[in-house]
Amino acid sequence: MKRLIALALMGISTLAAADEVHVAQAQPVVEHYTYATDLDVAKVISVTPTADVCEVVPAQMIYEDHQGQRHILEYRIMGNGCSNG
Template sequence: MKSFIALALIGFSTLAAADELQVAQPQPVVEHYTYATNLDIAKVISVSPTDDVCEVVPAQMTYEDHQGQRHILEYRVMGNGCSNG
């Protein structure tokens, strides 16, 4: 009886440990934005910070589409370092 209880506890602990493991998903390929790009953005996960320069710089947005697939979109944005005076 003790061995049965021990086996049951080992089985439950193995199942609990398997639930805590996260399967590593491959990093998505960086897609480059063009005006012809069709965007399907359901949830924005992160946006890279914009540099403090007065020129156009690359930025990246990580998002999920409506099917739950993760994407990384690279686009161009004006830097934050320009002043009006």
């Protein structure tokens, strides 16, 4: 009976480890935008909201290219916290 429980626990831990590897492989690397970056955007998944500060801040866009590959693009944007008064 102890062997059966040990085998069951080993099987569960192996499945959990395999799932962690799959999740780690599925997360794309963050690419940093430059003016020379050649973008292939077929579908925008999400864009981070712009911060309410008066300075340049980083932002990210997650998108899919025409081959269905998911990308994370980090770029710099001016915050929304500036007033003209």
